[in-house]
Amino acid sequence: MKRERIKELVSLIHEISPKDRKIKIMNVCGSHEHTITYSGMRSLMPENIELIPGPGCPVCVCSESDVINAIRLSQRDDTILVTYGDMLRVPTKEGSIRSSGRNYKMVSAPHEVLKIAKENPEKNVVFFSIGFETTTAPTAALIEMGLPENVTILTSQKLTPEIMEVLVKDEEVGVDAFIAPGHVSAIVGANAWRIFPEEYGIPTVVAGFEPDNLLLAILRILYQLREGRAELENVYRGVVRPEGNVKAQELMYKYFEKADVNWRGIGLIPKSGLEFRKEYDNINAKKVFNLPEIKEEKVKGCICDKIVLGKAYPNECKLFGKVCTPSNPKGPCMVSMEGACNIWYRFGR
Amino acid sequence: MKVEIGHGSGGKLTKELIDRVFLKYFDFPELKSLQDATVLPVEGEKIGITTDSYVIRPLFFPGGNIGKLSICGTINDLTVSGNVPLYVSVGFIIEEGTDFEILEKIAESMAETAVKSNVKIVAGDTKVVERGKCDGVYINTTGVGKNVRNLSPLNAREGDVVIVTGFIGDHGIAISLAREEFDVETGVLSDCAPLNSLLVPLFEIPTLRWMRDPTRGGLATVLIEFSESSGLGVKLYEDKIPVREEVRFVCDMLGYDPLYLANEGKAVIVVGREDAEKTLEILKSHELGKNAEIIGEVTGDGSVQLITSIGGVRRLELLEEDPLPRIC
Ligand code: SF4
Ligand code: SF4
Numbered sequence: 001m002k003r004e005r006i007k008e009l010v011s012l013i014h015e016i017s018p019k020d021r022k023i024k025i026m027n028v029c030g031s032h033e034h035t036i037t038y039s040g041m042r043s044l045m046p047e048n049i050e051l052i053p054g055p056g057c058p059v060c061v062c063s064e065s066d067v068i069n070a071i072r073l074s075q076r077d078d079t080i081l082v083t084y085g086d087m088l089r090v091p092t093k094e095g096s097i098r099s100s101g102r103n104y105k106m107v108s109a110p111h112e113v114l115k116i117a118k119e120n121p122e123k124n125v126v127f128f129s130i131g132f133e134t135t136t137a138p139t140a141a142l143i144e145m146g147l148p149e150n151v152t153i154l155t156s157q158k159l160t161p162e163i164m165e166v167l168v169k170d171e172e173v174g175v176d177a178f179i180a181p182g183h184v185s186a187i188v189g190a191n192a193w194r195i196f197p198e199e200y201g202i203p204t205v206v207a208g209f210e211p212d213n214l215l216l217a218i219l220r221i222l223y224q225l226r227e228g229r230a231e232l233e234n235v236y237r238g239v240v241r242p243e244g245n246v247k248a249q250e251l252m253y254k255y256f257e258k259a260d261v262n263w264r265g266i267g268l269i270p271k272s273g274l275e276f277r278k279e280y281d282n283i284n285a286k287k288v289f290n291l292p293e294i295k296e297e298k299v300k301g302c303i304c305d306k307i308v309l310g311k312a313y314p315n316e317c318k319l320f321g322k323v324c325t326p327s328n329p330k331g332p333c334m335v336s337m338e339g340a341c342n343i344w345y346r347f348g349r
Numbered sequence: 350m351k352v353e354i355g356h357g358s359g360g361k362l363t364k365e366l367i368d369r370v371f372l373k374y375f376d377f378p379e380l381k382s383l384q385d386a387t388v389l390p391v392e393g394e395k396i397g398i399t400t401d402s403y404v405i406r407p408l409f410f411p412g413g414n415i416g417k418l419s420i421c422g423t424i425n426d427l428t429v430s431g432n433v434p435l436y437v438s439v440g441f442i443i444e445e446g447t448d449f450e451i452l453e454k455i456a457e458s459m460a461e462t463a464v465k466s467n468v469k470i471v472a473g474d475t476k477v478v479e480r481g482k483c484d485g486v487y488i489n490t491t492g493v494g495k496n497v498r499n500l501s502p503l504n505a506r507e508g509d510v511v512i513v514t515g516f517i518g519d520h521g522i523a524i525s526l527a528r529e530e531f532d533v534e535t536g537v538l539s540d541c542a543p544l545n546s547l548l549v550p551l552f553e554i555p556t557l558r559w560m561r562d563p564t565r566g567g568l569a570t571v572l573i574e575f576s577e578s579s580g581l582g583v584k585l586y587e588d589k590i591p592v593r594e595e596v597r598f599v600c601d602m603l604g605y606d607p608l609y610l611a612n613e614g615k616a617v618i619v620v621g622r623e624d625a626e627k628t629l630e631i632l633k634s635h636e637l638g639k640n641a642e643i644i645g646e647v648t649g650d651g652s653v654q655l656i657t658s659i660g661g662v663r664r665l666e667l668l669e670e671d672p673l674p675r676i677c
Binding site: 006007040107112116211215 | 530531604655658659660661663
């Protein structure tokens with residue numbers, strides 16, 4: 001059944017894809033990129049349709065300063081740093097958590113921190129909470145449940161719609177359409193993307209993570225482009241409501257507030273991330289441990305900023321594949337399996 | 350009792366450790382001589398030999414422990430290279446402070462696995478290192494077998510079929526969940542098992558070309574290595590590759606790829622197309638092979654391509670590092 005449906009979607013995509021020009025469709029979510037590469041979806045697209053990964057990954061764009069602070073915390077005897085698996089390899093000028101850190105553990109979800117805290121009552125347990133709205137909400141829920149006394153949080157939380165707006169304001173970016181992330185949208189609501197079609201004229205479709213759902217999103221985008229429309233559509237209706245999860249949003253903003261934050265390789269972007277509100281200094285690791293802001297030094301030659309914004313391809317970087325490889329990443333995009341350079345390296349094009 | 354540094358001295362304490370734990374379980378006459386080397390009769394032509402060291406955290410995991418693993422691994426390495434496994438030696442590096450009880454459990458399951466699979470433990474060694482210098486116990490095993498078939502990637506030809514003997518990824522998931530703090534319950538057990546009784550009957554198959562046990566790096570890695578050494582390629586069909594529902598679920602959740610997860614009780618087999626059905630039949634008649642499937646074929650193009658369940662093509666590449674779970 002599903003097979004049939006996929007066949008049909010693919011042949012429709014071929015049928016209505018315009019033959020006379022290139023179309024760049026950007027996904028801004030690591031999980032979308034995961035589905036696209038793992039299912040070999042690019043091999044099913046017509047020649048002129050490019051599926052490009054945007055700033056979809058909070059790992060790549062996590063500021064170097066935060067990662068270095070995390071490394072330093074894990075070097076303290078009295079502290080255990082806890083974070084997600086793919087953060088362990090992120091390179092900085094002081095190494096990575098895995099190469100330079102000492103006391104660290106990985107988790108797959110925020111609440112697993114509680115067990116670590118309980119088993120190590122004499123240690124400071126610092127949860128390095130990075131991510132987009134999808135990980136912020138569970139982190140807020142964890143705080144709401146009441147944190148054990150030995151737990152503090154080092155946040156490096158980013159907001160997705162905000163970065164996309166930076167993207168479209170830039171004239172150079174030739175993105176024809178967006179696929180908006182389903183998980184993030186379940187929290188922020190489909191309406192958060194409305195400005196893209198309405199103010200910037202870019203078709204935007206909210207999609208889930210099954211291949212058929214993504215293909216449907218691509219098809220809808222092509223219909224819009226063919227008819228010269230730019231609208232917000234949602235093909236993940238079962239999960240994403242127009243207003244999102246209001247409760248989760250309230251909880252997030254109870255503890256956090258919007259702040260100007262650093263995106264690695266891109267720079268400081270106004271109101272594009274979340275920091276703890278003043279009242280919560282006692283659980284804010286940046287305050288508790290008095291962590292400094294460390295100036296980021298861009299690796300010479302790394303063009304991640306351009307790549308993440310869809311302005312350049314990885315093979316345009318001089319370091320690509322020679323100096324910078326998945327086992328020895330120089331820039332953030334080479335780190336995670338969903339980083340644009342990493343994908344390019346493994347799958348070529 | 351606890352292991353003390355003196356247990357590694359080679360003196361009385363060492364003897365006590367060997368007698369009380371290892372000889373108690375390793376009841377093989379060949380071992381009793383306790384000489385530096387054991388003389389074994391080699392009837393006729395060729396023998397196969399392999400050695401491997403086992404370092405695993407945690408020592409005990411769902412479906413097995415380091416001891417069972419160290420025997421299975423060596424039996425499997427011998428078998429997939431065309432040998433009938435006969436003898437195994439065991440070397441232990443033990444951390445000071447390790448409980449005798451733990452060692453006994455490990456020794457017991459090693460002996461049980463050896464006996465069950467008709468191999469004998471015929472030589473051994475123990476060393477004790479200071480606390481903190483190793484992670485509980487490390488084990489090295491060397492295996493000797495009678496060589497029956499010459500199996501090599503170079504035997505393969507375009508059009509041969511690729512078979513896997515059952516569900517992949519179980520061991521990788523069982524270990525990852527046992528090791529990390531992930532709050533995921535699945536009941537998935539390591540597939541750790543000796544494969545000689547399953548695979549030795551295949552030595553009869555005329556077009557049996559090559560076998561491997563896809564341990565570290567998983568199915569994808571061994572097939573890429575196959576492709577590199579044979580100069581041939583492989584086309585795999587994602588839909589045909591047996592993966593347990595629970596394993597798939599954890600992979601989706603943590604971002605692992607089952608094709609790259611370790612297995613300790615599976616084999617990948619390349620046979621001529623004309624013998625594919627016969628091979629499958631032999632495998633399926635055995636408990637350890639009942640979920641065997643033809644998962645792909647050998648091609649001429651020098652790369653390993655996965656035809657995904659949506660009909661897309663994904664080229665499989667060597668992973669440069671062990672996979673880490675993903676956040677997104
Ligand atoms: S690591 Fe990836 S999924 Fe994660 S953010 Fe970077 S690009 Fe996206
Ligand atoms: S190849 Fe490496 S250095 Fe170049 S842009 Fe990508 S991550 Fe940066």
